[in-house]
Amino acid sequence: FVKAAREPLSYVGVNVVGLRRRGFSDEQVTRIEDIYREIFVRNNNVERAVQNVEQTLKPSPERGxxxxFIRNSPKGIMRGLVE
Structure with missing residues (x-):
């Protein structure tokens, strides 16, 4: 769902064009953006970010x-925004 770039590789945003091409609605795209904003932009560690998503964002198929994916990733996930 996301775009990555830079060195070291890090999150640069949600792939909105790709999601729309795959038939995601505006509402679904917004939910995905909200989830990734919490995970990558708010500068929390991943465990804390996951907890925040669970506590503050409504359950949805995208959230699930x-x-x-994050919980089952054997090597973790990439870094958030790097300035």
Whole structure:
């Protein structure tokens, strides 16, 4: 769902164009952006960011997929925004 760039590789945003091409609605894209904003932009560690997403964002299929991916990633996930 996201775009990555820079050195070291880090999050640079949600791939909105790709999501729309795959048939995601505006509402779904907004939910995905909200989830990734909490995970990558708010500068929390991943564990804390996941907790914040669970506590502050309503359950949705997108939230479930993203959090399951993070929890089941054997090597973790990339870094958030690097200035």
């Amino acid at each position: 997929l993203i959090l399951d």
